[in-house]
Amino acid sequence: MVCRDPRHPTREISVKRTSVGGLLGVMVLGTVLTACGVTPQVPVSSIRPGSSENLVGYPAAPSVAPAPAARSAGTSFPASEIARSPGRFDTASPNGFVPVTEAPVSTFSADVDTASYAVVRRLLNEGHPIPYPVLRVEEMVNYFHYDYPRPESPAAPFRPTVAVYPSPWTEGARILHIGIRAYDVARKQRPALNLVFLVDVSGSMAPGDRLPLLKQALLMLVDDLRPDDHVAIVSYAANSGVVLEPTAGTDKETIRAAIQGLTAGGLTAGDGGIQAAYALAERNFDKAAVNRVVIGTDGDFNVGIVDPKSLETLIAGKRETGVYLSVLGVGLGNLNDVVMQRLAQAGNGNAAYIDGMQEAKKVLRDELSSTMVPVADNVKFQVEFNPALVGQYRLIGYETRALRREDFNDDRVDAGDVGAGHAVTALYEFLPPGAKGKGVDPLRYEASHKASHKARTTKDAANADEFGFLRLRYTLPGQSQSRLIERPIRKREALASVEAAPAEARFALAVASFAGKLRSAGGGETMSYAQIADLARGARGGDPDGTRAEFIRLVELAGSRAAR
Structure with missing residues (x-):
């Protein structure tokens, strides 16, 4: 048996199967279980959002480590950076500039996950270094609500909005801001929920910021169940089992009792729990409801199927059942974000990180409809840039969401799903033709390359005022045929300054700049923390939920620590 010491995430403890009797055996077993994370549980009442006193299993750090030198696009993250990670994260490098003459079309999947921002917030608040694999720009930007134009009908669930303005990162460059807001469903009008809670109760989930916090979050969700909602619970550790058969929202006490009875102990066989949860969801499938499995875990699968790719294949096979997936991540140290992201992306799902009850409230109460109720499946973006006006471009973030050009029109290719009222934002930075290269050497045969495009440029003279063309493809839930929204990105729409951009565009730029500053790459690294804070402060707006404040x-906290 091999397990991790939660106080020292990089330390593994090997335990051989031996015959130990009497008091000595009890003492050895107790020591091993403690090392594996089966510690006395922290009383739920003692958990205070944002308080590091209640977070077991992650050592305190005195300050944020200084950022390393900026890396160029395409380089891998050093092993030393990955080793400092509070868990396992994907190591995709920031997107670099792409010459339009070589690749005029950029295609990617929508991403509504928000886990990266919540993890970064916790690390900053606790004074820990922020490893660069943790930083996914699109998840940080999409964490926030944006007041984009509201769609009027669920049959046309999106209204794209576009802004073009000068880039504060690169001289002579512009930012292309693309935003969509999904059709919202009023709380009283949302469809019934048919949920299966799949709860990790392995030994690593014992600390107070894991199973006890997750139980409190699920209890909060139970408070908002309607009579026509149904909840079932499956738990998994070394084995999996049904804790609660589907129970109506009218019987809240039974559901609460089942949640409160969950305790942690043992290894983690996540694949068995996934199979059991989906089997239960399929057996009780309701065509009139939203059918969803909600996984609560630190992602530390260590027996059964443990390879992220194999788990992704397992989940992808369940996609055709019509059952959606939500992943709620908890804990640090052995947090397996790679597994959680793979599960969410493969299972028509979304992923959030719960670092306290305030975040639980945001995800499971304030944004219940956007978390649980999908309004569009397989949402894909595609931008075609005009080589007459754009020389190079780079997509900010979405490194793990890239699609091939031909994937856009292929409805068999899975992409992100968007929930009711959710906003999705994407940013590009682009340079005009002839601008000094950003990490891209000029073509030796560029003259002939330009000549090959001359005929098309002449033919498309009527579109000479377009920076590019935006396409958005999506499928309505329950349907198989995708729908298309198209919109030109016109030169005359370009604004003269960042200050002239809408507040929503400026705030998204501030968040992207902060992510780039923290990882010293990908945009924003040339700005100071003070400049980023000022940009965000000027675009704060009404901020009803206080997330922008x-x-x-x-940002100010990161700036003060970087100055030490």
């Missing part, structure tokens, strides 16, 4: 505080 919190962001400004985090």
